[in-house]
Amino acid sequence: MTFLGYKLEPRTKPPGQVVFLYSFAAVLVALIITGFIFMAYGLNPFSAYATIIQKTLLNWRGFSQVLLKSVPILLAGVGLVLAFRAQFWNIGAEGQILAGAAAAAGVALFLPLPAPLTLPAMFLAGFIAGGLWGFLPAILKVRLGVNEIITTLMMNYIMLYIVRWLINGPWKGKLVRGFSESDKFPAQAVLPTFVGTRLNWPTLGIAILFVFFIFFLLSRMKLGFEIRMMGESPEAAHYAGVSFLTTTVLLVLLSAGAAGLAGVGEIAGIHKKLLEPTSISQGFGYTAIIVALLARGNPLATLATALLLGWVFASGDVMKVALRLPDQMTGVINGLLLLCIICIEPLLRYRLVRTKALPNSKFKETV
Amino acid sequence: MELELILNTIARALAFSTPLLWAALGEIYTERSGVVNLGVEGMMIMGAVVGFMVGQATGLPYLALLVAALVGTLMGLAHAFISITLNANQFVSGLSLTIFGLGLSGLLGRSYVGQPLNVAMKSVTVPFLSEIPLLGPALFTDQKLLTYAGLIMAIILWFFLNYTRWGMTLRSVGESPKAADTAGIPVNQVRYLAVAFGGLMAGVAGAYLSLAYRPSWGEGMTNGMGWIALALTIFALWDPLRAIGASFLFGAFFYLSFTKLQTVIAPELLTMMPYIMTIVALTVIALGQGKRAFGAPEALGIPYQRGER
Numbered sequence: 037m038t039f040l041g042y043k044l045e046p047r048t049k050p051p052g053q054v055v056f057l058y059s060f061a062a063v064l065v066a067l068i069i070t071g072f073i074f075m076a077y078g079l080n081p082f083s084a085y086a087t088i089i090q091k092t093l094l095n096w097r098g099f100s101q102v103l104l105k106s107v108p109i110l111l112a113g114v115g116l117v118l119a120f121r122a123q124f125w126n127i128g129a130e131g132q133i134l135a136g137a138a139a140a141a142g143v144a145l146f147l148p149l150p151a152p153l154t155l156p157a158m159f160l161a162g163f164i165a166g167g168l169w170g171f172l173p174a175i176l177k178v179r180l181g182v183n184e185i186i187t188t189l190m191m192n193y194i195m196l197y198i199v200r201w202l203i204n205g206p207w208k209g210k211l212v213r214g215f216s217e218s219d220k221f222p223a224q225a226v227l228p229t230f231v232g233t234r235l236n237w238p239t240l241g242i243a244i245l246f247v248f249f250i251f252f253l254l255s256r257m258k259l260g261f262e263i264r265m266m267g268e269s270p271e272a273a274h275y276a277g278v279s280f281l282t283t284t285v286l287l288v289l290l291s292a293g294a295a296g297l298a299g300v301g302e303i304a305g306i307h308k309k310l311l312e313p314t315s316i317s318q319g320f321g322y323t324a325i326i327v328a329l330l331a332r333g334n335p336l337a338t339l340a341t342a343l344l345l346g347w348v349f350a351s352g353d354v355m356k357v358a359l360r361l362p363d364q365m366t367g368v369i370n371g372l373l374l375l376c377i378i379c380i381e382p383l384l385r386y387r388l389v390r391t392k393a394l395p396n397s398k399f400k401e402t403v
Numbered sequence: 404m405e406l407e408l409i410l411n412t413i414a415r416a417l418a419f420s421t422p423l424l425w426a427a428l429g430e431i432y433t434e435r436s437g438v439v440n441l442g443v444e445g446m447m448i449m450g451a452v453v454g455f456m457v458g459q460a461t462g463l464p465y466l467a468l469l470v471a472a473l474v475g476t477l478m479g480l481a482h483a484f485i486s487i488t489l490n491a492n493q494f495v496s497g498l499s500l501t502i503f504g505l506g507l508s509g510l511l512g513r514s515y516v517g518q519p520l521n522v523a524m525k526s527v528t529v530p531f532l533s534e535i536p537l538l539g540p541a542l543f544t545d546q547k548l549l550t551y552a553g554l555i556m557a558i559i560l561w562f563f564l565n566y567t568r569w570g571m572t573l574r575s576v577g578e579s580p581k582a583a584d585t586a587g588i589p590v591n592q593v594r595y596l597a598v599a600f601g602g603l604m605a606g607v608a609g610a611y612l613s614l615a616y617r618p619s620w621g622e623g624m625t626n627g628m629g630w631i632a633l634a635l636t637i638f639a640l641w642d643p644l645r646a647i648g649a650s651f652l653f654g655a656f657f658y659l660s661f662t663k664l665q666t667v668i669a670p671e672l673l674t675m676m677p678y679i680m681t682i683v684a685l686t687v688i689a690l691g692q693g694k695r696a697f698g699a700p701e702a703l704g705i706p707y708q709r710g711e712r
Contacts, residue, residue, distance in 0.1 A: 073510075125494060172682075180689035183704070185441075185494050187685065190634060190678040193627060197678075201671035322502060329495060364509030364622075371445075371503025374495065381491040 044386045055332055058383055062376040063330075063344065070369050077361060084359055091354045092347060100233035101353065103240065104306070106346025108133065108298035108320040110243045113327030113345075114250050114338045115294030121254065121333050122267040122287050128173065128188030129295040130321025131195035132166040134313050136296025137303045138199050139165030141218060141310035144225035145207065151224040158225060159242070159300050166296015167289035169195060174288035178281045192321065199313040207310060218310040227305040239301030246294055250335040253290075263287050295321060318349070319367070326374050348373070406537075412658055414541040417550060418616065420654030422447070422608040422625075424553045426632035427639065427646045428560055429604025433479075434636055435564065436597030437577040437702040438486060441497030444629025445504025446478045446602050450609025452508040455515060455620040462522045464614045468549075471610035472603045478504065479602020483595045490706050505623065515620040523618030524548065547615040549607070554647060561643040573597060577700035580707035590707050605629070634681035640688070641699060653677045 071081035092098045112129040119126040140158035143149070149157055169191060176182035200216070209219035227236035254260040262283045265273040273280070302316055303309070310316075323345050330344070331337035352366035426443050433440050440446075450471035458467035482500055486493035526545045533543035564570040575583040576593045584590050608628075613620050631653055638653075639645040653676075660673035688699065 127494070127498070176682075176686060176689070180686060182685045182689050185439075186633070186637065187682055189441075189630065190682050193630065193678045194675050197671040197675040201669050204671065205669055319502075322498070325495070325498065362510055362513050364506045364513075367502055367506025368510060369506075371499050371501075371506055374499035374502060375485070378485060378491040378495050378499065379489060382489045385490075 042388050042390055045389045046385060047387050050384045050387070055384060058380045059330055059332070059377065062380045063373060066369065066372040066376045069372055070365075073365070073368065079359060087358055088351045088354050091358060092350045097233060098350070098354075100230065100235040102343065102346050102350040104233070104235045104346075105349035106342045107239050107243050108302055108317070109324045109327050109345050110338055110342035111239075111246060111298035111301070112295040112321055112324035113331070113342050114247045114335050115291035116324050116328035117331055117333060117335050117338055118250050118254070118263065118287055119291040120328055122263045122284065124174070124177070124284060124288060124291075125185045126170060126173075126188050126288065126291055127185050127325065128170060128191045128292070128321070129324045130317055130319065131188070131192035132169045132292040132295035133299040133302070133317045133321050134195045134199050135169040136162030136166040136299030137316050138195075138202060138299075138310065139296070140300040141207070141221075141303055144221040144304065145218060145310075154224045155227065155238070155304065158304055159297060162296040162300035163293040164296070166299065167293035169296070170288040170292025171285065174284050178284045196313045199310065199316070203310055203312070209309070216312060221304065221308050225304060226308050227301070229305065234306060236301065236305035239297070239305055242297060242301070244339070246297070247335055247339055250290075254335060259283065259286060295324070319370075323349075323370055326370060326377065329374070330377055345370070345373075408662065410537065410541040412655055412662070413538070414545075415658040416651055416655035417542060418546060418654075419657050420650040421547065421550045421553050422611045422616065422628055423632050423635055423653055424557060424646060424650040425549070425608035425611065426605045426629060427635040427650060428553070428557055428643055429601035429608075430632055430636045431639065431641050431643055431646060432560065432564075432573070432597050432604075433601030434703055435573055435577045435641055435700055436594045437580060437700055437705065437707070438483070438594050438598050439493055439497065439704045440479070440482050440500075440598060440601055441494055441633065442478060442482055442500030442504065443601075443605050443632050444625055444627065445501035446475045446605035447609035447612075447629045447632075448508045448623070448625045449478060449504045450475045450606030451613040451624055452512040452620060454606075454610030455520060455613040456511065458520055458522065458614050459515065459518065464520075464522055464524045467614055468607060468610045472606040475602040475604070475606020475609070476599050477602070479599040479605070480595070482602070483598040486706065487591050487594055487598070490708065493704065493706070501629065509622045512620045512622065516622065518619065520614065520618035524615035527551075547611070549611045549615055557643045557647050564643060574700075577702055580702050584707070584709065594707075605632075608632070631677050634677055638677075638681055638684045
């Protein structure tokens with residue numbers, strides 16, 4: 037079908053600039069719609085955005101809050117990039133974050149270890165617990181073809197209730213009457229922070245290292261090659277002798293393990309105890325899906341997309357305090373972002389090309 | 404004592420299963436057409452908040468119910484547009500509807516938190532049937548009209564799906580869109596209708612919560628029920644009639660988590676059961692004789708485009 041000398045042509049892989057441009061446009065549209073919500077609350081959208089930017093990006097304290105919120109969604113998000121590349125639709129990062137948090141809390145509260153070993157043991161336990169929480173859906177998918185979207189989603193709720201059970205039952209703190217939470221962690225199980233902020237640097241460092249590790253894995257290592265082949269062309273992977281079971285289990289352990297690490301960072305760096313699951317993770321596992329989708333399979337891009345979503349979270353706090361907006365704004369913006377991002381998908385699948393004829397010959401065509 | 408607990412559980416499980424049943428029936432139709440909508444939770448909560456707002460403004464709960472159904476339908480249509488017309492990832496689309504709905508409902512309902520609804524839906528007692536010894540009072544006193552409407556709806560939808568031409572059309576679109584297309588059935592139109600209907604039912608389910616079950620608005624009051632409804636769809640093996648029993652079972656688990664059973668089993672572990680049972684059900688289905696025998700639509704989650712293999 038031609039229109040004014042141009043036609044739509046399907047394409048397999050859009051070039052990088054196009055992806056960036058369209059993604060940028062999608063984010064912009066979401067932020068513009070948010071501007072209208074500001075107006076509905078009687079705020080001037082420009083001055084509202086100015087306040088937000090001033091309080092989140094233009095001073096270190098504010099920016100440290102952006103980083104603070106970016107760390108968990110970066111870890112979980114880059115894990116999801118890995119899983120999505122293999123067409124394993126892991127929606128379970130939320131539960132995997134909580135699994136990591138619970139395991140780390142167990143180590144902090146009940147495992148008598150020499151002080152310098154406590155934190156490494158917590159990270160290790162969190163990684164393994166997160167990974168294991170993705171294990172069942174992985175096995176069920178490869179072995180029986182059970183849809184991983186549903187199973188990982190169900191696993192989220194199962195872990196949510198397990199953590200609730202722990203803080204109300206066996207792990208309920210002896211010193212915290214009335215509250216549903218564990219005792220405070222001992223000092224050796226608390227992560228050091230940058231002076232004057234709540235941002236802990238070990239998890240930030242681990243997150244960035246993990247991003248480069250996933251990048252290296254996908255682009256340089258045999259496992260990464262197998263993961264990509266499995267995602268892009270399962271038949272070819274099959275004939276090349278890729279073991280779907282081993283590869284899937286490994287990639288899910290890494291993907292879910294990364295989310296587990298995020299959970300460790302949240303409780304060892306910020307809360308310093310095991311508490312209500314919706315306070316441990318304010319939907320970071322679901323936000324990580326946006327981070328991964330926006331990064332479009334590129335692990336390095338999550339550095340930018342996680343910052344963007346971290347900024348949305350930090351802005352939510354500013355909106356609440358400085359602009360007196362309800363704290364559900366974060367959810368609304370997240371939802372809008374996700375909607376806009378998937379709506380540009382068909383645009384990326386096609387491109388506008390000029391038909392062979394010169395523009396002024398279009399009249400002849402219609403005759 | 405024991406008997407009282409059992410009868411009480413039956414009565415309350417029936418009341419609690421109502422929103423699950425309405426939402427699950429909608430999702431069963433959506434999925435029978437081959438589309439998955441993970442936005443049930445978002446559509447339900449928008450139905451709940453809009454239903455409450457309209458109910459509070461007009462004092463007409465059944466008008467409020469209608470508007471809530473409309474809001475659900477519109478959200479269903481949005482999902483249909485994104486997943487069918489734009490052919491974008493339907494799982495992400497549904498998820499974003501849930502995230503968006505949870506956020507927006509919180510914004511809209513903020514000033515209504517803590518207000519009791521002025522005119523709530525009345526409870527009904529079915530004459531004659533409520534006089535049956537033991538089960539009569541449990542099943543037929545002090546329930547809401549929507550509870551019985553849901554049960555009747557399930558039977559109608561079951562009949563419609565299995566014994567009418569339209570039902571066959573819907574099933575064929577979900578099982579083999581290509582064959583349906585060849586037979587002259589407008590595949591995507593049928594899917595649009597089914598997804599919109601799923602939204603309508605989720606809207607009703609949400610409105611039941613805020614207009615009848617607990618006539619008030621609380622943030623996040625659907626409390627994961629949308630996800631349970633999704634689980635229920637699978638657990639009921641995509642069959643409207645089975646959804647009655649399945650929703651009753653899930654409702655019973657939820658009610659029991661508030662009762663004396665707490666001293667025996669932690670309430671959290673009871674609330675967790677629907678999710679575990681869904682994974683078990685999926686596994687058993689997969690272990691069995693393949694998808695078909697159990698009723699999972701063959702083309703579930705697969706977009707249909709002409710000219711593609």
